[in-house]
Amino acid sequence: MPSLGELERAVMDVLWRADGAMTAREVQDALATRELATTTVLTVLGRLERKSLVTRTRDGRAHHYRPVASREDHVAELMRDALDDAPDRGAALARFLGSIAPDERARLRDLLG
Missing domain, CATH: 1.10.1220 (Arc Repressor Mutant)
Known part of the structure; x- marks a missing residue:
């Protein structure tokens, strides 16, 4: 199981608390106290996807992310x-x-x- 950095843990916490899949922008908004750029959130989500911790689906122009497991x-x-x-x-x-x-x-x- 890959280890998680602080920001990866914060993103996973947001996704685990969510009722469903979220866009990068929704994750960014949920992490508003950190003042992160959308590109930073996308980079973290990409890392989490490569670690097989999140999955993404395309819906129109946006990707939606959800945890692979609880x-x-x-x-x-x-x-x-x-x-x-x-x-x-x-x-x-x-x-x-x-x-x-x-x-x-x-x-x-x-x-x-």
């Missing part, structure tokens, strides 16, 4: 990738469980049971 699916894949990199998966899982709040551990137990 935020939850993305996070789950990042977690799997991290575990795949660990030489001792059990130790990595134990450290992870030790680092999360008790209510999150209880939620995991519920999901597993």
